[in-house]
Amino acid sequence: MKRHGIRPSKRLSQNFVVNPRLITSILSLTSNEDTVEIGCGIGTLTIFLVDRVRSLACIEYDERMIEIVSNIVRSPRFIPVRGDALATGVGRPQVVSNPPYHITSDVLVMIARDNSISKAVLTLQKEVGERLVAKAGTESYGRLTVIAQLLFNIRIAGVYPPGSFIPRPKVESSLVLLERRRVYDKVVEKVEHVTRALFSQRRRNARRVAESRLNMSTEVLTRIIPPDKRVFELDPEVFLTLAEELANT
Numbered sequence: 001m002k003r004h005g006i007r008p009s010k011r012l013s014q015n016f017v018v019n020p021r022l023i024t025s026i027l028s029l030t031s032n033e034d035t036v037e038i039g040c041g042i043g044t045l046t047i048f049l050v051d052r053v054r055s056l057a058c059i060e061y062d063e064r065m066i067e068i069v070s071n072i073v074r075s076p077r078f079i080p081v082r083g084d085a086l087a088t089g090v091g092r093p094q095v096v097s098n099p100p101y102h103i104t105s106d107v108l109v110m111i112a113r114d115n116s117i118s119k120a121v122l123t124l125q126k127e128v129g130e131r132l133v134a135k136a137g138t139e140s141y142g143r144l145t146v147i148a149q150l151l152f153n154i155r156i157a158g159v160y161p162p163g164s165f166i167p168r169p170k171v172e173s174s175l176v177l178l179e180r181r182r183v184y185d186k187v188v189e190k191v192e193h194v195t196r197a198l199f200s201q202r203r204r205n206a207r208r209v210a211e212s213r214l215n216m217s218t219e220v221l222t223r224i225i226p227p228d229k230r231v232f233e234l235d236p237e238v239f240l241t242l243a244e245e246l247a248n249t
Helices: 020-029 063-072 101-113 126-132 143-151 186-201 206-213 218-224 236-247
Strands: 034-038 055-060 078-082 094-097 119-125 152-160 173-180
Touching: 020 119, 020 152, 020 173, 055 063, 063 078, 101 119, 101 126, 101 143, 119 126, 126 143, 126 152, 126 173, 143 152, 143 186, 143 236, 186 206, 186 236, 206 218, 218 236
Parallel strands: 034 055, 034 094, 055 078, 094 119
Antiparallel strands: 119 173, 152 173
């Protein structure tokens, strides 16, 4: 960064991976597939990742970083792309990323909706990692939890301190592995609708909230939702069953 006379952008939430142990752990979770790295930064991960995968496209929003990484990573398998992954999509089976904090949720939703992605290896804020694996009835459990757990097998592969990045973030980070087990389809699209409607009143009685927010008969809701459960106490499968009923009507 000194050689190129640049500083990480606070506006873009840039934090670059510099912990060799974290880089090794990320690499160990990847497969030899066509891969996209969302945000290659200064190439500290890219330079090793390109030797492990069939091909590596790096989608980087910051033109300064494209220039740096293009000088560092010299491989016929490497394809630097100046762009916004949220706008362009991915289109490859494997995603590796240390996404900027301010777009973490958007990146996760994009990955969930893109059925071409079968695996994602991500470093996320520890709090977000905890949300992804949260159990029903806990404070961390929410809409993102439900959608992620229905679509992916999820594993927290490690927790790393702020010093693993430059500049240092204010929080710890989790290394998360997502492996797809269900395609995103019309039913899961309905899950997004159901969770949006119900989690707006997460602590209220789930059946009562569903009666007021979903266009479903009392008979159906009585069959699906236990009478004494609040919204955030419902397992992901309950939201899926509600979505299947809506999709079939």
